[in-house]
Amino acid sequence: MTCQMVYHNGNCLNTKKPFARACKMCIEICPYHAISEYRQLNAKKCTECGACMAVCPSDGFVDRAMDNLHDYLFTGQDIVLNCPLAIPRGFEIPCLGMLDRDGWMILMLLAEGKSVTIMTGVCAECEDRQACATSVQTFKQVHVDWPDHAAIRIQVRPDKETVEPKTKEGRGSAVVPQVNLTGWRQKSRDKIEEWLPSLAADDTYTVPKYRQWLIEVLEKKKDGKIPFRALSVAASCTNCGVCAAICPQGALQKQEERNLDQSAEDPAKEEKIALLRLILEPQKCVQCGRCVEICRSQALTFSLKLMSHRLLTGRILIHEGIPRYCSRCGKRIFDNTDLCLVCSTSNRL
Ligand code: SF4
Ligand code: SF4
Ligand code: SF4
Known part of the structure; x- marks a missing residue:
């Protein structure tokens, strides 16, 4: 059985770069x-709540309708999500x-130019309330x-049994008959199964879709x-470069300058690095925290920075x-x- 969620193995951080404490957030x-455990999706159990997608930093799990959502958000007039x-x-x-953090920020930016309304059911009674609660926490x-930020209107459905006549955005006042929502999940799965046979796909990209959309909308805002949440480096950094080597997204990069004079006069010093630079590409950083965790001198921290489109898509020298x-x-x-370690523990003085 196929469902709305799809797993992209190439996008999973564990596939991009092995790490001692592998990610298991989904x-x-x-x-x-x-x-x-191997991130295989069981369609019979999945309710398509989207929690795995929201929590995955790198689009390991994605909703199949993402591209349709993009078109709706960016081409329509006022936005209504239900x-x-x-x-x-x-x-x-x-x-x-x-909706993850980037997803909420996209809606907030779009709300500066048009009205954005989200209509929900009675979340406390929904089987997916945990996913919803996680997203609301992110929103807060x-x-x-x-x-x-510009206001987003959230409206909870007053009547949980039946729904009112549907008026599609952009189609005037067309009225469709009352719809009973019983069994909606099964119906949508059956429909999707007809044309999407697999729960996994081999798609690999560095900048997650919500981040791509965030950049797109930010570019239009003068x-x-x-x-x-951007990385900063403290003075305790020993310039080892391990953080850049471990980054699964290639968001943190190192540049090394070698001292050629030294290598010429002393071959033993050939490998010595005269200067190390750490460069951050914010748009690729998914805040997985691996670099922070690996740094032995605890030199890396996240802090909130107000970022323009230019900074978000640029390459920033954060340390040398x-x-x-x-x-x-x-x-x-x-x-x-x-x-x-060897010299400090040896008896030789
Ligand atoms: S949350 Fe994303 S990165 Fe983490 S294990 Fe799941 S698919 Fe991989
Ligand atoms: S921030 Fe930490 S891991 Fe990165 S170069 Fe500096 S000391 Fe090494
Ligand atoms: S948090 Fe660190 S390791 Fe993770 S993507 Fe960002 S720079 Fe790379």
Whole structure:
């Protein structure tokens, strides 16, 4: 059985670059245990709530209707999104749970130019309420970070049994008969199964779709800025470059300058690096935190920065410094010490 969610193996951070503590966020967030340890999706268990998609930083799980949603958001007039249990007056999304931080910020930016309304069912009674609650939590956090964003209207359906006549956006006042929502999931799955046979697809890209849309909408806003969690490097950095080597997105890169004079006079010093630079491409950073976790000198932190389109899509020099070498044997060291581990523990004085 096929469902609306699809898994892109090439987009999973674990596939992009192995890490000792592999990501399991999709597996852990799924309320129905529909994702196996190897990230295989069980369509019979999946309710298409979108929680895995919202929590996955890199589009490992994506809703198949994403591209349709993009067209609706960017080409239509006023925006109305409704979940399947709400009054069907606009573009139907499976659940609020599919909106992550970037998704909410896209809606907030779009709300500066047109009205944005989200219609929900009675979330407390919905089987996907956990996904919805996670997304609402994300919305609240964005609101704290960006208190003066344009308003989004959220309307809860007053009647949970039946729905009112449907008026499609952009189609005037066309009226369709009352719809009973019972069994809507099964019907949509049956329909999708006819033309989409697989739960997995081999799609790989670096900038997740919501981030691509965020960039698209930000580009159209003159002087527009969004609060972005960007990496900063503290003075305790030992210039080891491990953080850049571990980044699965290629968002953090290192540039090394070698001291050619030294290598000429002393072959033993050939590998010495005179200067290391850390460069961040914010649009690729999915805030997975691997670089922060791997840094032995705890030099990396995230902090909110107001970012324009130019900064978000640019390459930013966030640090430069001289790598450390053991003052006794000359080997590269990765801590804030003068001696390497071997020299510091040897008896030789
Ligand atoms: S949440 Fe995304 S990156 Fe993490 S394991 Fe699942 S698919 Fe991979
Ligand atoms: S000390 Fe930390 S921040 Fe500096 S280069 Fe090494 S891992 Fe990166
Ligand atoms: S948080 Fe660090 S490791 Fe993760 S994508 Fe961003 S720069 Fe790369």
